[in-house]
Amino acid sequence: MTGFLIRxxxxxxxxxxxxTLFTLxxxxxxxxGPVRALVGPRATAAQIAYYNRLYGFDEPIYIQYAKWVWQFxxxxxxxSVKLNQSVASLIANKLPKTIILVLLGLVVSLVLGIPxxxxxxxxxxxxxxxxxxxxxxxxxxxxxxxxxxxxVEWFAIDLHLFPPFAPQGQTVAQILSDPRxxxxxxxxxxxxxxxxxxxxxxxxxxxxxxQDYVRTARAKGASERRVLWGHIFRNSLISIVTLLGLSLxxxxxxxxxxxxxxxxxxxxxxxxQAAANVDYQVLLGITVVTAVxxxxxxxLADIGYAVLDPRVRYS
Amino acid sequence: MSMIxxxxxxxxxxxxxxxxxxxxxxxxxxxxxxxxLTPTAKPRSMLRRGWxxxxxxxxxxASLVVLxxxxxxxxxxxxxxxxxxxxxxxxxxxxxxxxQHPLGCNDVGYDQLGRLMLAGQTSLExxxxxxxxxxxxxxxxxxxxxFVGGSVDSFxxxxxxxxxxxxxxxxxxxxxxxxxPNSLTMIFIIAVFYWLGVARLVRGETLSLRTRExxxxxxxxxxxxxxxxxxHILPNAIGTIIVQATFAVADSILILSGLGFLGYGVQPPAAxxxxxxxxGLTYLQSGTDYWWLIYPPGIAIILTCICFNFxxxxxxxxxxxxxxxx
Numbered sequence: 001m002t003g004f005l006i007r008x009x010x011x012x013x014x015x016x017x018x019x020t021l022f023t024l025x026x027x028x029x030x031x032x033g034p035v036r037a038l039v040g041p042r043a044t045a046a047q048i049a050y051y052n053r054l055y056g057f058d059e060p061i062y063i064q065y066a067k068w069v070w071q072f073x074x075x076x077x078x079x080s081v082k083l084n085q086s087v088a089s090l091i092a093n094k095l096p097k098t099i100i101l102v103l104l105g106l107v108v109s110l111v112l113g114i115p116x117x118x119x120x121x122x123x124x125x126x127x128x129x130x131x132x133x134x135x136x137x138x139x140x141x142x143x144x145x146x147x148x149x150x151x152v153e154w155f156a157i158d159l160h161l162f163p164p165f166a167p168q169g170q171t172v173a174q175i176l177s178d179p180r181x182x183x184x185x186x187x188x189x190x191x192x193x194x195x196x197x198x199x200x201x202x203x204x205x206x207x208x209x210x211q212d213y214v215r216t217a218r219a220k221g222a223s224e225r226r227v228l229w230g231h232i233f234r235n236s237l238i239s240i241v242t243l244l245g246l247s248l249x250x251x252x253x254x255x256x257x258x259x260x261x262x263x264x265x266x267x268x269x270x271x272x273q274a275a276a277n278v279d280y281q282v283l284l285g286i287t288v289v290t291a292v293x294x295x296x297x298x299x300l301a302d303i304g305y306a307v308l309d310p311r312v313r314y315s
Numbered sequence: 316m317s318m319i320x321x322x323x324x325x326x327x328x329x330x331x332x333x334x335x336x337x338x339x340x341x342x343x344x345x346x347x348x349x350x351x352l353t354p355t356a357k358p359r360s361m362l363r364r365g366w367x368x369x370x371x372x373x374x375x376x377a378s379l380v381v382l383x384x385x386x387x388x389x390x391x392x393x394x395x396x397x398x399x400x401x402x403x404x405x406x407x408x409x410x411x412x413x414x415q416h417p418l419g420c421n422d423v424g425y426d427q428l429g430r431l432m433l434a435g436q437t438s439l440e441x442x443x444x445x446x447x448x449x450x451x452x453x454x455x456x457x458x459x460x461x462f463v464g465g466s467v468d469s470f471x472x473x474x475x476x477x478x479x480x481x482x483x484x485x486x487x488x489x490x491x492x493x494x495x496p497n498s499l500t501m502i503f504i505i506a507v508f509y510w511l512g513v514a515r516l517v518r519g520e521t522l523s524l525r526t527r528e529x530x531x532x533x534x535x536x537x538x539x540x541x542x543x544x545x546x547h548i549l550p551n552a553i554g555t556i557i558v559q560a561t562f563a564v565a566d567s568i569l570i571l572s573g574l575g576f577l578g579y580g581v582q583p584p585a586a587x588x589x590x591x592x593x594x595g596l597t598y599l600q601s602g603t604d605y606w607w608l609i610y611p612p613g614i615a616i617i618l619t620c621i622c623f624n625f626x627x628x629x630x631x632x633x634x635x636x637x638x639x640x641x
Contacts, residue, residue, distance in 0.1 A: 011473060018477030026486065029493050141620035143569055143589070145576045146613050149596055157599075253484035257573060272577060275488045283489060290482040298480065 004306055012299050019291045020072070024065055027284045034280040038081060072288065078281035080274075087285035090270060095289070096172045098266035101258065102251055104182065105189030106244075113194045114240070117201025118233065124206065132198065139195025144254045148188040148261035155184060166264035175265075185262045192254050193247070200243060204236040238308045245301025248294045365554065368633035375629030378622035385619055389435035398429025400584060412607055419607040421594060423583075430586055431611050437587040438616070441501050441571050446563035448506035453513025454556055458544050460514070461521025472518065478511040487570065491579035498581055501574070505567045513559055520552040554634025561627035565620040572616050588612040 028034070035051040036043070052058045056067065071078075077087035120129045156164035166185045167178035175182070208214060209232065217227045256268035263269065267286055274282035369375055412419040417428050460471040487504055494500040524530060525548060533543040549556075568588075574580045575589025576596070583590075595608025 011476075014470075014473045015476045015480060018474060019480050022477060022481060026489055030489070137621050137624055138617065140624055141565065141569075141617045143572045143576070143592075143616060145573060146592060146616070149599055149609075150613075153599055249479065249481070249483050252482045253573075256484050257576070260577070271485055272488065275492050276578075278492060283485075287482060287485045287489070290485065291480050294480040294482065298476075 001306065005303070008299065008302055012295060015295055016292065019295060020069060020288060021065060023284065023288050023291060024068060025061075027280060027287070028061075030278060030280060030283075038280070077285035077289075080279055080282045082277050082279045083282070087281050090282065091267065091285055091289055093170070094265065094267040094270050097175055097264070098255055098259070098268060100172055100175060101185060101189055101264060101266055102255055104186045105254070105258075106193060106251070108186055109190035109193030110197055110240075112190075113197025114201050114237075117198035118205050118228070118236075120198065120202040121205035121209070122228065124202075129202075133202075136195040136199045139191050142191070143257075144188060144192060145257040145261055147191055148184070148258055151184045151188055152261070164262075166259075166262035168263070168265060170265075185258050185264055188258045188261070189251075189254055192250065196243070196247060196250075197240065200240065201236055204239060205232055208232045208235055238305065241301055241304045241308065245298040248297045252290055252294070365630070365633040369629050372629040372632065375626050378625040378629075381618065382622045382626070385435065385615070385622075386439065389432050389439060392432040393429065396429060396432070398426040400425055400429055400433050400586075419605075421591075421608060422598070425584075427607055427611060430591060431588075431615060434586040434588050434591045434612065435615060437498055437581055437585060438568050438571060438589070438619070441498055441505070441587065442564045442568040442619075444502045445505035445509065445567040445571075446560050448502060449509035449563055449567075450513055450556060450560045452506070453510035454517045454549065454552075456510065457514035457517030457519075458521045458548055458552070461518040462525055462540060462544050462548065464522075464525075468518070472515070475511050475514050475518075478508070479515070481508075483508045484573070487574065488577065488579065491574055491577075496574070496579050496581060497585070501571055501581065504574075505570050509563055509567065513556075513563070516555060516559055517552060520555050521548050524548045524551055554630070558627050558631045558634060561623050561630060565623035565627070568616060568620055568623075588616045592616070 035048050035055065035057060039047055039051060049058075056064060059067075075088055077091065079086050080090065083090065116132055120132050123129050152164045155161045162184050163181045164184075165181065167175045167181040169175050169177075205228075213235075214227060214231060217231050218224075222230070252268070255266065256272065258264065259266045259268035260272055267290070270282065271286045273279075274286070419427050421427055421430065456471070456475075460468045463471075486508060490504045490507065494504065521544075525543075530543050530547050533547060538546075571580060571587055572589025572592065575587055575591075576593040578593070580590040580593075581587050589612075591612040592609065595605065595612065598605045598608055
């Protein structure tokens with residue numbers, strides 16, 4: 001296990017290096033460079049040169065990278081002139097709200113997706129299975145923003161069941177104090193996840209149903225209920241852990257659209273607004289924080305997988 | 316919009332068991348031919364056998380028919396149903412569906428039915444082209460990485476890991492800010508991210524194929540690595556690649572529609588289904604029910620993506636699971 005952890009950790013360091021490098025290079029490609037975005041299209045060449053020098057953008061890229069990573073590790077993500085706020089404080093304010101939204105969506109999708117997926121596998125090729133399969137495929141094929149807006153149209157505007165906007169507020173507590181307003185965003189956030197988990201559980205359980213260990217369990221006289229929940233369910237759950245890690249970027253993507261549609265005050269909305277303003281430091285900060293979080297998420301998923309499935313550790 | 320494709324549907328157990336129990340000596344000639352056991356029968360190619368399994372799947376066949384219908388609608392439709400999609404006509408501002416405009420008009424007077432065809436061309440073209448570019452790059456990269464192996468492979472895959480850890484929607488938005496959005500840049504922007512997943516998949520496939528005897532044999536008879544990859548590994552991985560390509564088209568169309576919603580899609584007078592949809596969504600909360608602005612492009616996106624997903628699912632069955640019993 002120690003060898004596995006060390007190997008995996010070294011891999012992660014390399015990935016972290018590449019991720020930060022890619023992001024910096026990408027954001028450097030923004031039209032006219034970061035200074036042009038700051039001082040506007042009418043600035044003279046001399047002014048741009050002055051600010052380039054002031055902020056160190058005239059140095060070689062590897063020195064800029066080193067300085068930036070050094071600052072980043074100290075929690076200094078730069079300063080957004082357009083928002084008149086440090087990027088670190090912006091992220092500290094927005095990130096917890098986005099995490100709440102993603103977690104709630106994840107919980108809802110797992111709680112619905114796993115049992116329904118198992119149901120589908122047990123009752124395969126019945127009407128219930130076909131209907132749920134249809135819903136899963138709809139989940140894959142419907143753009144998140146369109147689904148969110150349909151929810152608003154049907155449940156907020158037509159039926160007046162829920163407010164059309166997400167809860168507004170500065171703190172997580174304020175967001176959570178208005179659960180009715182959270183219902184639609186969480187459903188929108190969870191739909192794609194539901195499609196993923198239910199579909200995955202269905203095929204995983206069906207795969208497991210024919211394995212030798214299931215036959216052994218049945219031969220020993222275990223009840224069908226015990227075979228399903230004590231053996232198959234536990235084995236299928238292992239791979240869900242890996243899928244969770246891999247699905248992080250998709251969850252983030254979903255969140256961006258849900259936040260925009262419901263005007264949810266999270267990081268996705270802040271990012272889209274920063275893109276519209278070409279707010280260089282904010283784009284850089286949010287992208288890197290999200291990417292680093294994803295790398296760590298994948299690491300945790302891999303470790304979890306290795307803990308649950310001993311075979312992985314020795315490969 | 317998912318970057319993780321739906322898992323496949325394993326072959327029914329009973330069928331597999333049944334075939335394994337067949338004793339070739341007791342078969343009639345016709346049965347033997349059906350199972351491909353007759354020695355004189357011409358060996359059927361992988362694609363041919365794949366098609367046979369695919370054709371058994373009614374849902375996939377229906378999807379194929381619907382897709383062909385969608386293509387005809389988008390490309391042949393405008394030849395029959397002429398509309399002006401360049402000059403605005405404010406007299407027709409948000410006109411209701413009528414005999415003259417079966418799906419009404421949008422907020423600058425473009426005929427919605429004609430626009431649906433035009434936008435469909437963009438969506439389908441960008442979707443197909445982005446998928447194609449991503450598949451080609453990802454396949455070559457993945458095959459090379461898996462075939463070379465060792466520390467080169469390890470480093471090449473860390474690049475892929477890093478790319479896949481980036482929040483793709485944010486990268487795509489930044490790229491859209493950098494480049495002026497049009498069909499060509501959209502293809503590039505979507506493919507630049509999508510090839511990563513393909514590379515990882517093909518690399519996995521290559522790893523399992525390169526130790527096979529027939530690939531080793533290439534080396535023995537003096538064939539180079541390029542030959543082993545292009546003539547032996549890729550043809551055997553073609554099933555996986557085609558399946559992935561099918562999902563890639565659906566995902567690309569979804570990403571394009573998402574960009575359209577955020578305002579980074581193709582710009583008017585050009586249109587894609589996503590930008591049409593987001594244009595109509597402006598009027599969603601206006602009180603009046605402008606259903607013809609929203610539902611036609613929304614349904615077009617969903618229908619097209621579902622069809623591609625169903626076909627991809629059936630292809631996966633065809634190439635992977637059930638093929639082995641034939």
